[in-house]
Amino acid sequence: MSGKLRRTAAAGLVLAATLSACQASNDAAPSAPNAPVNVVTDPQAARLHGTLLDPPLPRPTQILRDTSGQPFSLANRPETELTVLFFGYTHCPDLCPTTMADLAVARSELPARLRNHVTVVFVTEDPKRDTPGSLRRWLDGFDPAFLGLAGGSQATKTMLDQLYLPPTRRLPNPEDPVQHPDDDHPQHHHGDYGVEHAGIVYAFGPGNRTVIYSGGITPDQYAADFTRLLDDTVPSSGP
Numbered sequence: 319m320s321g322k323l324r325r326t327a328a329a330g331l332v333l334a335a336t337l338s339a340c341q342a343s344n345d346a347a348p349s350a351p352n353a354p355v356n357v358v359t360d361p362q363a364a365r366l367h368g369t370l371l372d373p374p375l376p377r378p379t380q381i382l383r384d385t386s387g388q389p390f391s392l393a394n395r396p397e398t399e400l401t402v403l404f405f406g407y408t409h410c411p412d413l414c415p416t417t418m419a420d421l422a423v424a425r426s427e428l429p430a431r432l433r434n435h436v437t438v439v440f441v442t443e444d445p446k447r448d449t450p451g452s453l454r455r456w457l458d459g460f461d462p463a464f465l466g467l468a469g470g471s472q473a474t475k476t477m478l479d480q481l482y483l484p485p486t487r488r489l490p491n492p493e494d495p496v497q498h499p500d501d502d503h504p505q506h507h508h509g510d511y512g513v514e515h516a517g518i519v520y521a522f523g524p525g526n527r528t529v530i531y532s533g534g535i536t537p538d539q540y541a542a543d544f545t546r547l548l549d550d551t552v553p554s555s556g557p
Contacts, residue, residue, distance in 0.1 A: 365546060366529060367539035368521065374528035375520075377401070378480055380473040382441065385454040385466045392439065392522070398551050400436045400544055403520040405469065405478070405486065407444035407513045408456040408499050414440075415460075417519060422460040424540035432548045441469040441477075443486040444513050456499050483516040523547035 377393040384390045395401050402421060406414035421438050428436065440457060442448035445468045448456075453466040469477075475485055489512040519531040527547060531540070 366543050367535055368519075368529040368531045368543055371528045371530065374526050375481060375522075377522050378477040380477050382467040382469065382471075382473060384468075385450040385457075387450065390439075390465065390467055395437070395522075396435075398435050398524055398548070400524065400547055401522045402436065402438045403441070403522065404439070404518075405441045405443055405474070405483075405515050407442050407515070408448050408453060409444065410513070413517055417517075418457070418460040418464070420535070420537045421519070421540060422464070423537035424544065425461060425463075427537065427541040428544060431554065432545060432552055435548055435552050436544055438464045439467060440464060441467045441474060443469045443474065443515050445470040447509065452499070478516070481518075481520065483518065486513060486515045488512070489514050521547065524551040 377395070379391070379393045381389045381391050392401060392403065404414075404417055404421075406417070408414070418438075418440065425433055425436050425438065438461065440453075442453055448466075448468075450466075450468070453468075457464040457466050470486070478485055491511075517533060519535075521529040521531070521543070523529065524547065529543065529547065
């Protein structure tokens with residue numbers, strides 16, 4: 319496969335994931351950016367259920383705040399950590415809760431020595447409704463170890479651009495009904511709008527590897543990939 323065809327395939331994966339986002343719009347789909355990445359075609363990459371990129375995408379360097387108000391840098395993480403990144407929002411009717419549930423099951427299937435090296439990061443693109451408290455409660459329903467970051471800012475717009483994803487946008491009249499995960503919270507102002515966002519899961523692994531998942535991945539497949547990405551870097555006697 320030529321370099322041009324590999325780049326086209328990678329851009330197609332990004333576009334397919336975008337079109338599978340939580341909310342669909344009647345407007346034209348955003349165009350895929352010109353992604354300077356190639357799909358790896360060697361036998362080792364074929365063992366993965368996700369798509370290994372070559373060259374790997376660098377981790378975003380922007381600093382975001384977590385649900386405790388502390389600064390968090392995706393770029394400044396331990397060398398042996400597998401950082402799993404997803405953009406979404408808690409009022410999502412389908413893709414976000416499904417993805418978080420799948421990642422929670424996958425993480426629970428790993429042996430403790432590997433599980434402790436997997437950090438799942440959820441960036442909300444709806445900070446108006448996803449207050450730190452409501453985001454924390456929502457993530458706790460999947461895995462208390464999941465990290466929540468406040469997005470919907472210029473910083474995340476830059477991150478999306480660096481990851482070759484289209485910008486997030488608000489949909490005032492979503493086709494799917496809006497979920498209200500925090501209805502019992504008196505200070506939570508929901509608003510019946512949706513958020514269109516990309517549907518790719520990014521895994522930034524040890525050895526400067528980047529794997530993307532564009533949908534249709536089962537928890538068992540995530541767990542198998544996470545094991546392969548970590549097994550050769552995490553000691554068998556490690557924590």
